[in-house]
Amino acid sequence: SAVISQKPSRDICQRGTSLTIQCQVDSQVTMMFWYRQQPGQSLTLIATANQGSEATYESGFVIDKFPISRPNLTFSTLTVSNMSPEDSSIYLCSVEVLAGSGNGYTFGSGTRLTVV
Amino acid sequence: GENVEQHPSTLSVQEGDSAVIKCTYSDSASNYFPWYKQELGKRPQLIIDIRSNVGEKKDQRIAVTLNKTAKHFSLHITETQPEDSAVYFCAASGGSYIPTFGRGTSLIVHP
Numbered sequence: 001s002a003v004i005s006q007k008p009s010r011d012i013c014q015r016g017t018s019l020t021i022q023c024q025v026d027s028q029v030t031m032m033f034w035y036r037q038q039p040g041q042s043l044t045l046i047a048t049a050n051q052g053s054e055a056t057y058e059s060g061f062v063i064d065k066f067p068i069s070r071p072n073l074t075f076s077t078l079t080v081s082n083m084s085p086e087d088s089s090i091y092l093c094s095v096e097v098l099a100g101s102g103n104g105y106t107f108g109s110g111t112r113l114t115v116v
Numbered sequence: 117g118e119n120v121e122q123h124p125s126t127l128s129v130q131e132g133d134s135a136v137i138k139c140t141y142s143d144s145a146s147n148y149f150p151w152y153k154q155e156l157g158k159r160p161q162l163i164i165d166i167r168s169n170v171g172e173k174k175d176q177r178i179a180v181t182l183n184k185t186a187k188h189f190s191l192h193i194t195e196t197q198p199e200d201s202a203v204y205f206c207a208a209s210g211g212s213y214i215p216t217f218g219r220g221t222s223l224i225v226h227p
Contacts, residue, residue: 033214042205043160043217092159104150104162105215 002027002095006108013083013115020079021111023093028073033094033105034066043092049076083115118143120208122218130226135196137221139206140188146208149182149189150215154203163204164191196225 003026013019023032034046046066047055055068069077080087093108119142129135141149150165166173166180166189173180177196182189189208193200203222207215 031214042219045214048214104165106162107159109159 002029002106004093004095004106004108006093006111008111009109010112011114013113015084015115017083018079018081019083019111019113020077021091021093022077023075023108025074025095029095030073031095032070032076034068034076034078035092035094035107037090037092037110039089046078046091080113083113085115088113088115118146118208118210118216120206120216120218122206122221124221125219126222126224128224128226129196131196131198133196135193135200135223135225137191137204137206137223138188139190139208139218140186141208141216142187143208143210144187145210148209148215149180150207150209151180151191152205152207152217154205154220156202160205193223196223198225198227201225 005024007022011019032049035043036046037043045058046061047057047068049055049068049070051070051073057063065081067079078091091111091113094105096105120139122139127135147168151163152160153163154160164175164178164180166182168184171182177194179192180189191204201224203220205220206218209215
């Protein structure tokens with residue numbers, strides 16, 4: 001099954017700055033997903049990233065705030081732009097356990113972001 | 117879109133007891149129902165899943181049941197152990213395979 005390397009694992013950032021989170025997968029996957037998980041809360045989908053096309057954003061999330069790159073089938077980045085304390089959260093990327101199988105998803109280890 | 121409701125939000129049991137977590141979904145087109153376990157500070161991990169053409173699936177102490185007519189599915193953990201303590205998330209997805217997650221259940225198993 002797919003293995004994801006996500007970095008950084010954590011960061012403390014000043015408000016107004018941006019942070020780029022990277023996810024590298026050990027196999028080619030069509031779709032990569034970016035989630036936000038606030039403390040004690042569920043997983044909220046930010047966007048779906050497909051290689052070669054614009055990311056699809058969920059309601060409440062916009063490209064200017066969370067630009068996503070997907071340059072190839074094994075890599076994606078999520079940038080949290082112009083950060084405010086409300087952006088403090090855990091950000092996770094996710095891919096299918098077995099590409100194209102519809103057999104569940106595996107997650108990166110997460111990036112714990114604190115904005116001060 | 118899909119809406120997944122999960123209950124209870126917190127479940128406290130004694131070691132050796134059974135635990136049941138229930139979820140309902142709204143979209144009758146959903147056909148895949150995974151369950152995830154998230155230990156404190158760690159990533160969610162897939163523990164069991166079920167498809168709409170199956171009513172029940174078991175894996176050792178864990179089982180999942182699905183009632184398509186009522187649009188609900190449940191996770192059953194028997195002979196609970198302290199290491200079962202975690203947050204459990206149910207999810208539902210349809211043709212797009214993009215899951216909608218429930219709010220999570222914090223399971224506490226007391227030794």
